[in-house]
Structures are given as structure tokens and as C-alpha cells.
Amino acid sequence: MGNHQNWIQPDQAQKPFFVGVDLGGTNVKVGVVDDLGRTLAYRTIPTEAEKGPEDATRRMAQAVQETIAQAGLDRKDVARVGLGSPGTMDIPGGYLIAPVNLKGWDGYPIRDKLAEYCGLPVSFENDANAAAYGEYWVGSGRTFHSMVLLTLGTGIGCGIIIGDQVIRGENSHGAECGHIIIDCREDAMVCGCGQPGHLEAYASAGGVIRRTEAALAAGRPSSVRDRLDAGEKLSPLLVAQEAEKGDPLALEIVMETARYLGIGIVTIMHTIDPNGVLLGGAMTFGGRESPLGRQFLARIKQEIDRRAFALLAQRIVLDFAALGGDAGYIGAAGIARLEYQQLGQKTT
16 A cells, blocks of 8 residues: 555645546555645545456446545546556557456456446556556656656566656557566576566566575575475565575575566666666565665666666666555546646646
């Protein structure tokens, strides 16, 4: 979860208002934000994806209405709704293609259905792009002209913003940087998408778990083994806790993750040359608040310095994202605001 650091009272808010909806496999987050990206009201509801898209979309629309009321506003006060959803999707067409986390939602015209049920125009965006736009608008990227957000978790999500352009690509598959190839050997680790050698196979939560399991299976001594023998389940958090206590293998796994990320980031830098690269998601090893998180970031930077053009390595800003779990709904609202402005209705 984010920390909602940007909350304001309705009387301090700047019109027009936007609603951001962040659709996840487990929960839906809904927030009302003002023209400066500050939150007036927020709620979360369970997705209950197994009940199907129609049921979920009706409940999302209801949550939008309730959050607007919670903010002390009427529906007519809201200019537009933004919806961020996991892929795969057709963004211009407004429908889901075959979303991995939403089984059975294939081909659902979610944008137009949500617009119909809540009586407001809806802008549609990939969830990683929405989170990136949130960081660009009011988070760690607000001083950048161009930036990349990598979200580290079960997989590796990515969003790229250049100017006010979200990089969507011709087939709504732009910025899928978790699938950059960092290992071209025949026996490379296989990604969740089924292809070998992708960044996500090595540097996601799944990659951390698989690499730790392989090291333990090879007989490497580690305090991680003691915790597993005691019945605990292997997770990146457990590895991080042991790394913080000084276990050599656990620390090696974390720093190896940083090295792989550094390799992937250099490819992105050499492709788009952004101002900054931000790291978010559930697996940032404590972020900037933690010595391990800072060491993780420094190790990524070391790999970038080693491999990137010198000028780019010198100028790139590498940092942690600031908005946490709020980035998705704030960014979705920001995308709605962008579309509202582009439609010629300039904000006041």
C-alpha cells in the first residue's frame, strides 16, 4: 500500500476532479484526485475475478460513485475516470485480450462497460503505464521529462513516459521491459511467459526464489535453510531478512538480482536515454529507508556504470518510486486528466 501522503480536504482542492481506478487480480483501488494529483478520497474493494468481468465492473462503478460521494462531490464535478488494468489488452479498442491475472475475462470491453455503468467517460491504460504516469506526475519522477518505472514483484512490470507521452506501442505491448533478454544461453532460466532468458525470469520475486532454491539444492550453507527447515515458506522477504542479518548466500542473491537489473536497465538506457529509472513494487528490499535497499540500488548503479555509455551512466538518476500502492490509481486519474486536456477542454 502507499502512504496516501498527498491527501487534502475538498475545500483546498483544485478543479477539475478525476477518479482513478487500479484494477488488480485481487483488489481494486479507487481514488478521487484533484487537478494537482492530490487525493480527496480512497477505497478498495475485492476484485472477485472468478465471478466474471460483468459483476466486477458493476461493483467498480458502484465504488466510483461511493468514492465521489466520500469526497463530498457529485458525479457532475468529475471530469473523467481513468482505469488501469493488467494486460494483455487493446488500449485504443478499450478491451482486455487475455489478462493473465483475470482468468475468463478475455475479450471483455471493460472501458465502455465501466463508462456505461458509472455514467462518466473512461480513459483506459495498462496498469504499469498508469503507475509510471503517477510517479511522473506527482511522485519520484516529477522533475523528469522522460522516465522508466520498473515494478518488481511476482513479475516485472514496466512503464515508460516521454514528455506527456505514454509509450503504448502499436499493439498495446510497448514498454514490456520485463521481457528484455539478458541471457541468451540455451539453458537460460524460463520466464513466466514461457520464453527463456528474460529479465523477469532472473530479477522478479519468482527469479529470487528459484535462484535461492538452486543454491540450496547445490548444498550452499545458509541461514535461509534453517528457516525453511522450521516450516517457513521461501519468499524474497525471507531472503532479504537473512541478508540484513549478514547471511552470505542471501546477500549474494539480492546483489545478483541487482546485477541482472543493471544489465536490463542499460538496454533500456541505450534505447530511450531517459532522465531517470525508478524502482517500485513489492520487492525493493526495504527501499531507501533500509541499508539493504540502498546497497541494492548502489549495486544496480555499479552495473550501469560498468556497461552503459559513460555520459548516460553519469547523468542517469536511479531512485526508488515514491507513491507505493497509490501510484496505480493516481496515475490512472492522471491519464484521464491528460485525455481530458487533449480533448481540448483545458483545465482551469
